[in-house]
Amino acid sequence: MRNYLGSCHCGAVKFTITADVRELTTCDCSICARKNALMTKVSERELHITEGEEFLTLYQWNTGRAKHYFCSRCGIYTFHRKRAAPDHFGVNVYCLEGFDPSLVPTRKTAGASMSVVGAEAREEWVGPRDEGV
Numbered sequence: 718m719r720n721y722l723g724s725c726h727c728g729a730v731k732f733t734i735t736a737d738v739r740e741l742t743t744c745d746c747s748i749c750a751r752k753n754a755l756m757t758k759v760s761e762r763e764l765h766i767t768e769g770e771e772f773l774t775l776y777q778w779n780t781g782r783a784k785h786y787f788c789s790r791c792g793i794y795t796f797h798r799k800r801a802a803p804d805h806f807g808v809n810v811y812c813l814e815g816f817d818p819s820l821v822p823t824r825k826t827a828g829a830s831m832s833v834v835g836a837e838a839r840e841e842w843v844g845p846r847d848e849g850v
């Protein structure tokens with residue numbers, strides 16, 4: 718296990734992950750595509766917000782299960798609580814200090830095909846009707 722320091726661009730939000738980063742993922746869902754996100758998955762026990770939790774803003778959409786966090790000051794996506802594995806976070810690896818993404822294999826995930834627009838989603842948030850995931 719290695720310890721990585723993470724931060725948003727302005728430095729208001731700081732966090733650590735303690736994990737072996739063996740795989741990175743991209744995702745083709747409509748939000749990850751817009752963020753051009755390159756992520757690694759860690760369990761909630763492996764991620765700690767060390768500073769600036771109050772600067773984090775939560776964005777939720779569609780089923781409302783995934784929780785997408787970003788810094789309210791600089792707008793940088795730091796991590797999100799995953800929809801399919803809510804006890805895990807996807808972490809923006811470009812926020813990690815001294816981490817070289819070229820040394821770790823990247824897998825493409827097909828988030829767009831996870832799209833579920835159902836009655837259960839509407840209880841939480843109606844959301845845009847034709848958006849993915």
Ligand SMILES: [Zn+2]
Nearest residue numbers: 725727788791
């Ligand atoms: Zn920031």
